[in-house]
Amino acid sequence: MRPRHFLTLNDLSRDELDFVLRRARDLKALQQAGTPHESLRGKVLGMVFEKSSTRTRVSFEAGMAQLGGSAIFLSPRDSQLGRGEPVEDTARVLSRMLDAVMIRTFAHETLERFAAHSRVPVINGLSDDHHPCQLLADIQAFQEHRGDLDGRTVTWVGDGNNMCNSYIEAAGIFDFQLNIACPEGFDPDEGLLKQAGDRARIVRNPAEAVRGASLVVTDVWASMGQEDEQAHRERAFADYQVTEELMAQAADDAIFMHCLPAHRGEEVAAGVIDGEQSVVWDEAENRLHAQKALLEFLLLGQEQATQR
Ligand code: CP
Ligand code: NVA
Numbered sequence: 001m002r003p004r005h006f007l008t009l010n011d012l013s014r015d016e017l018d019f020v021l022r023r024a025r026d027l028k029a030l031q032q033a034g035t036p037h038e039s040l041r042g043k044v045l046g047m048v049f050e051k052s053s054t055r056t057r058v059s060f061e062a063g064m065a066q067l068g069g070s071a072i073f074l075s076p077r078d079s080q081l082g083r084g085e086p087v088e089d090t091a092r093v094l095s096r097m098l099d100a101v102m103i104r105t106f107a108h109e110t111l112e113r114f115a116a117h118s119r120v121p122v123i124n125g126l127s128d129d130h131h132p133c134q135l136l137a138d139i140q141a142f143q144e145h146r147g148d149l150d151g152r153t154v155t156w157v158g159d160g161n162n163m164c165n166s167y168i169e170a171a172g173i174f175d176f177q178l179n180i181a182c183p184e185g186f187d188p189d190e191g192l193l194k195q196a197g198d199r200a201r202i203v204r205n206p207a208e209a210v211r212g213a214s215l216v217v218t219d220v221w222a223s224m225g226q227e228d229e230q231a232h233r234e235r236a237f238a239d240y241q242v243t244e245e246l247m248a249q250a251a252d253d254a255i256f257m258h259c260l261p262a263h264r265g266e267e268v269a270a271g272v273i274d275g276e277q278s279v280v281w282d283e284a285e286n287r288l289h290a291q292k293a294l295l296e297f298l299l300l301g302q303e304q305a306t307q308r
Helices: 014-033 055-066 087-097 108-116 132-146 162-174 190-199 227-236 244-248 280-307
Strands: 044-049 070-074 100-104 122-124 153-157 177-181 200-202 215-218 255-258
Touching (some): 014 162, 055 280, 100 108, 100 280, 122 280, 132 162, 255 280
Parallel strands (some): 044 070, 153 215
């Protein structure tokens, strides 16, 4: 049987994502109560990081340990990947030894090539085009604070980057309206926008875009791999900072999210990220719980995951 992968949010159906999110909530409660939940005893996750990470690495590694399994960290610097071994060959070999592989890479196509040659589930830990694991954590955090996203308005402020693309997919699946306030020249993926239809639209003016929003989200102006563009991007995004004034124009009960790491004084004002509307620490913590639920789902399927 071919393994299930999680390269973008759309790799799982709405029902499956709902299942993972419910299980994430249960796993969070188990973890907080100190109740053992070793559903993945003996299983090993490989983690390939071609870009830096704090949250993704720690949440996957700690998550596997808490589920009774273990994780192996691999970087191109100290594996044969950095010396030109083809992705396809690495996939064939790693997937004969491991139970799942998480990859953080540049080109999304690298993940697709790896997955096509893998016998075990492959998880996208961030590519240039998508960051689906972060969306699981964000949706869990929204549900905790405000309930379901269906019918709500969410506003993305800033770069039309990997996170923004994953929000566009989420809008289609979870049935919310996504307003995207990005400067011209920094639009998200056109194909994804088309697919989302009227669920996602670009609204250049941030003040207009946040009107009625229950959730305001932003991310860095220069993503990993775009460090050389920092100065140019700071100029282009100068009017796209999430400030207290901007938050005041969203819905009264609006909350703020950021996948982190954040740059206070650039994409977000300190008063917002450190203020009362911010749920960024819950959001970050949920990476752990949501990915544990995802790992269980991909490795055990729905029935076995709930029986343990
Ligand atoms: N949000 C996120 O993916 O963080 P890291 O880059 O620290 O993994
Ligand atoms: N857009 C950011 C997200 C970091 C978690 C980046 O790709 O660097």
